[in-house]
Amino acid sequence: MNLSRISAAVVPLHLRSCLIYRQEKLIFEHYRHEQVKHETAKINSCTKSFLSALICIALDQGLFPPPDTRIGEYVPMPDKERGDWRKDITIRHLLTMSGGWRWKEFGGINSFPQMTRSQDWVTFAMEQPMANPPGKMMEYNSGSSQILSHLLVQATGGSITSFAETYLFGPLGINDFLWEQDPQGIHTGGFGLSLRPVDLLNFGRLYLQQGQWENRQLISSGLAVHSVQPAIRVTDPWSGSYAWHWWCDSFEEDGKPSFDYFYARGYGGQFIYVIPSLETVVVLTDDRRKRERPPVDVFPRLIAPYL
Template sequence: MEHYREHEIAKELGKINSCTKSVLAALVSIAIDKQIIPPPDTPISLFFPLLKEDQDPRKREITISHLLTMTAGFNWTEFGGQNSFPTMTRTADWIKFVLAQPLSHMPGTVMNYNSGCSQLLSAILRECSGQDVAAFAEDQLFQPLGIESYRWDSDPQGIHTGGFGLYMKPEDMLKFGLLYLQEGRWKDQQLIHSGTVQKSTRPYVAATLPQKGFYGWHWWVSSFHAGTEQQPNEIPYYFALGFMGQHIIVVPSYELVAAITADKYKKGSPANVFGRFIVPALLGQ
C-alpha cells in the first residue's frame, strides 16, 4: 500500500537523516562478510594511530563493534553543545574532532547516540575498501537493489557522511527494508549473510536518547504488544530512524516493511504513523 500527502514526494530524493546510519551499517556488514573490514572486535586504533598516543588508554579499547552499537564511550551530546554533531560539521576535520573527544564511559558499557561514531565507520570503510563509500554502496548494494538515484553528502576530507546526509526516494527506502526482511537476500543474490543481518538487528544495549528502547548495529530494536494481560505477546521489530520523522520499519513475524518519510514538524503531518495506524491494522483493531 502506498500513500503520499503530496504526489511529487514519490519521485523526489528526500533527506533520510539518521536512517543513513542503517544504510552505512549494511555496507559495513557487507564489508565484514567479505573480509574487507576485519572482525567487529578489532580495535579502531588500527585505522586511527592517533588513539595510540592519546593520554586516555581506554581509547585504545574502542572496537568496530563499539562504533556500530554507539558504545564507544565518548562524551557526546549529539544535538547541541561543544561535543555534538553540529559542532563537528563546523570543523575542518571531522575525524580528528571525534577522536579528540574525552571519554565519559569505558568503551562497551553505555550507549550514547553519536553521529561521530558513524563518521569513523565511514572512514574505516573507505580505507579498507579503497573506494569512496558511495562507490562501494553502488557496487555492493544500490545497483543490486535497482537504486539508480540518490545523493550523499561528504565531509571536508571527502568522506561520505556516515550518520546523516543521504537522500533517497521512498520506494528505495522500501527496497532497503525488504532486503533486511529477506535476511540479506535480493532476488538470486545474498548481499548480506543472513547471520550478519540477525546479528546486526538484535538488541545489544539499552538506549534512552533520542529514542527509548534498544540499539543494534545502527538499527533501533523494539517490540509492540499483541497479546492480553493474561497472555502477553510481544512482537519484535527493528527500524531505522531519521530526525524529522523518517522510518524504515521491519516486522519479520508479519513479513512487513514500512517506509515513512513524513516530516513530523510540518503542519498536518501524522505523528507516530506506525504506532497509531499500522500496528492496530496488523492486530485487526
C-alpha cells in the same frame, strides 16, 4: 490487517509518504503528492543503517576488520589521551554507539553541530573526552558513524558510493541518489543520503529477506540477522535497544508483547520498520517544519495496532 483503519489514521497526517509491504506485496501506498513517488529526499539518520549494510557487505568480502578489532589500529589516537579508555574502543562499540565518549548529538558542548563545523570530523570525534568505559552505555553519536565511514573507505580503497553502487544500490535498483561528504571527501556516515520512498522500502525488504534480493545474497544471512539483534539497551528519551546502527523495540498490546521489530530512524519523520514475524515492512517519510510535523509515534500508535 485493517487497512481502512490505517488509511483513516495516516492520510490526514499529510506525511510525505507511507508505504506498507506485506507477504511479498505492496498493500498500502500513500503520497502527499504524486511526484513524491519519484523524488529523492534526505533520509537523515536512516543513512546510518545503509552504512551498516555496506559494512556487513565488506565484512562478508573479508575487506573490513572484524568487529572486535580496536580502532586504534586504523585511526590515530590523540597523543594526550593514550592512557584512557579510548584505546579499548572497538569497531563493535562504534556500531552500537557505545564507544564511551561524552557526546550530545544536538546542542551543547561536544555536539554533532560542532563536528560538522570542524575541518576534520573524524579527528573531532576521536578527540572528545571519555565518559564511560567502551561497551557500558549507548550514547547516540554521529561521530561514531563518521569514523566507521572513514574505516570503510580505508577497507575498500575507494569511495563509499562506488562500493554501494556495485554491491547494494545497483542490485536494489537505486540509481538516483545524493550523498553528502565531509571536508576530507568521505561520505557522511550518520546522515546526508537522499533517496526515494521505494528505495527505503526495498532496503527494508532486503533485511526482511535476511540479506537476499532476487535470488542473490547481497548480505550473508548470518550478518543480516546479527546486525539487527538488540546489542545494548538505550536510555531515555529512547526506548528499546540498539543494534549495529539499527534500533530495536517491541510493540505491546494490553501490556503484553505482540511483536518485535527493528527500524531505521531519521530526524524529521524518516522511518523504515521491519517486522519479521508479520513479513512486513513499513516506510514513513516527512519533510515539514517541526511545528507542522505529526508526533514521532505514528507507527506504534496509528499503524502497529492494525497490523
